[in-house]
Amino acid sequence: MHANAPHAQYVARRGEINAWDNPDFIAAVKATGRGTLIIAGTITSVCMAFPSIAAVQDGYRVFAVVDASGTYSKMAQEITLARVVQAGVVPMDTAAVASEIQKTWHRDDAEKWAEIYTRIFPPYQLLIESYAKAQQVAIEHEMPDSQRRWKPNMAGALPATSKGGHMTNKVIDNPAEHRFELDLGGDALAAAYYRIEEGRVVLIHTEVPYAFSGQGVGTRLATGVFDLICASGRKAVLKCSFMARFFASHPEYADIVDG
Known part of the structure; x- marks a missing residue:
């Protein structure tokens, strides 16, 4: 993470399953001044879903990156997607995140973006x-x-x-x-x-x-x-x-x- 985002802040949890239950984590998010969050987690139904739903309830606009989060069954992923969507979370994939941030190929670092896409899906x-x-x-x-x-x-x-x-x-x-x-x-x-x-x-x-x-x-x-x-x-x-x-x-x- 720090290799690509050296400014990223690590926040240690003290046993909380939901990162949004950690006051230090919430404080770090508020300190960014951002109202839109992009969230992924180790387990889709827990690490991704819990803080995403909680953040929406606190007034944030949340995009959950499904393919950057893990799961243990197709059923678990499907019911989790249904749950987060009903809560107001917007599900998306890694390529969509990259494309929305990139916006255009008419930019000086276009080749670096192309390299990112080949890592997301090599056939690109x-x-x-x-x-x-x-x-x-x-x-x-x-x-x-x-x-x-x-x-x-x-x-x-x-x-x-x-x-x-x-x-x-x-x-x-x-x-x-x-x-x-x-x-x-x-x-x-x-x-x-x-x-x-x-x-x-x-x-x-x-x-x-x-x-x-x-x-x-x-x-x-x-x-x-x-x-x-x-x-x-x-x-x-x-x-x-x-x-x-x-x-x-x-x-x-x-x-x-x-x-």
Whole structure:
């Protein structure tokens, strides 16, 4: 808590189950001068519900963050929500809290907010990567994949030798387009986009055609990518969530991963 909010005040309880029964806690809340409270607790039906209801009774506007509070059964959560709503508490989730505080993406710390959302729900990273690629296409006036056939330029490509000494005949490096490619036949192509920073290969985004989902294409692509990077003598930086998940289950590549 103090790592993210160093100004936060810790108030010790002396056995009270309901934090609102502790005079020091109430005094600390009043000292903030705020009339709106955001409350979460260890147990939804107790630690969250009790002070939320009590604060409403004392004239505060209270938002209870349900997914930041724990529970032991679906029934307990449902009856607790019914209780707090009847008492005037407004239930919400963590993402809604963050969004209401953030208000707009047009702010200098937007990237930090994006990082917060990826911690709340990791799949959001995929949306961020897609948006970043769309922005790159718009800024650099690239033609979308769906509108052209790719003809890889092999000039300057990384060596196509695998970690085990075998040739990776299907995954190639296309430095002209800043991506590794896996030809799936016809116009279909799986790709892992990257940029080079200080001699390291920063993997930023992976795309696999929807028609090939669930067929192991992503794993084949990732294996080839890691093998090519290994053979090149470079290090990999995993900014792509898919590549990070692949590495988590393939620790044999630990010697080439550098962040």
